[in-house]
Amino acid sequence: MTIKPLRKAVFPVAGLGTRLLPATKTMPKEMLTVIDRPLIQYAVDEAREAGIEQLIFVTGRGKWSLVDYFDVSFELEATMREKGKSLAPLEPSRVPYGELISVRQQQPLGLGHAVWCARHVVGDEPFAVLLPDDLMAGTPGALKQMVDAYNRVGGNIVCAEEVAPEKTGSYGIVTPGASDGNLTEVRGLVEKPEPEVAPSRLGVIGRYILQPEVMRELDAQETGAGGEIQLTDAMAKLIGKQPFHAVKVDAVRHDCGDRQGYVLATLALALQREDLGPVVREFMQGSTSPRT
Numbered sequence: 001m002t003i004k005p006l007r008k009a010v011f012p013v014a015g016l017g018t019r020l021l022p023a024t025k026t027m028p029k030e031m032l033t034v035i036d037r038p039l040i041q042y043a044v045d046e047a048r049e050a051g052i053e054q055l056i057f058v059t060g061r062g063k064w065s066l067v068d069y070f071d072v073s074f075e076l077e078a079t080m081r082e083k084g085k086s087l088a089p090l091e092p093s094r095v096p097y098g099e100l101i102s103v104r105q106q107q108p109l110g111l112g113h114a115v116w117c118a119r120h121v122v123g124d125e126p127f128a129v130l131l132p133d134d135l136m137a138g139t140p141g142a143l144k145q146m147v148d149a150y151n152r153v154g155g156n157i158v159c160a161e162e163v164a165p166e167k168t169g170s171y172g173i174v175t176p177g178a179s180d181g182n183l184t185e186v187r188g189l190v191e192k193p194e195p196e197v198a199p200s201r202l203g204v205i206g207r208y209i210l211q212p213e214v215m216r217e218l219d220a221q222e223t224g225a226g227g228e229i230q231l232t233d234a235m236a237k238l239i240g241k242q243p244f245h246a247v248k249v250d251a252v253r254h255d256c257g258d259r260q261g262y263v264l265a266t267l268a269l270a271l272q273r274e275d276l277g278p279v280v281r282e283f284m285q286g287s288t289s290p291r292t
């Protein structure tokens with residue numbers, strides 16, 4: 001089996017983000033900041049650390065700020081230079097010329113549909129999918145750990161974790177086969193099963209490495225759970241035709257697509273930082289008031 005190197009990553013960022021309204025009414029969910037950078041920056045950093053060279057954003061109406069964010073801000077830079085300010089804080093938001101490509105998903109018809117909208121840019125290559133609202137805190141990054149697994153077994157790999165028994169209805173759930181270390185063979189995949197019928201508690205989270213054949217399955221545009229075109233259903237059709245594994249990575253997932261996860265992500269990351277950790281810890285222990 002030849003394992004083609006992974007160079008491309010798709011970032012589906014065309015969702016409506018209704019769980020975070022009103023914050024997401026005019027601002028994309030992926031532009032919400034955790035500490036000092038937007039969610040999309042964390043996902044792009046993780047992809048580039050994993051060796052990704054081509055960033056493919058699937059955007060939709062009102063999502064231009066995501067692309068603009070990675071552009072050169074001429075006026076800002078000129079003014080900062082004039083004032084003798086360092087441009088270093090802008091460094092993470094720089095992308096080499098031509099390495100960010102954006103395609104449109106004109107209607108939010110589902111994650112599978114969003115990925116399919118990138119088919120012409122993906123072409124005949126394996127590709128990663130990163131959902132930026134799943135902020136993965138880990139060293140090395142989650143995608144890098146997945147690429148290491150991919151270089152061993154090839155095929156399709158989903159990132160997975162054990163989810164609470166009552167939460168299976170929020171995830172794609174794996175029917176597990178044999179396990180070897182952090183890798184589990186995927187025998188089946190089902191989108192959002194109720195706990196009584198879920199084949200396991202192994203839930204797929206927002207990182208994938210997929211073979212281009214999944215696009216051919218998505219061509220059918222079949223709708224699934226919630227009336228959406230589901231990536232899970234298209235991936236399930238590849239099981240048995242290509243190697244398919246779930247990998248558990250050594251990283252903490254923060255689901256920033258909902259309020260609780262978003263607040264906890266901010267706290268968890270702040271606690272890890274030298275400049276913020278002590279003051280946040282003190283505040284949480286109740287020994288300082290928010291005004292100090």
Ligand code: UTP
Nearest residue numbers: 012013014015016017018019108109110111114
């Ligand atoms: P979510 O399930 O979080 O949906 O999508 P959402 O619309 O963003 O948020 P809620 O549930 O209304 O609050 C998971 C990922 O898939 C993308 C989203 O942008 C997010 O990154 N997505 C989803 C699309 O790009 N297009 C879609 O049609 C659906």
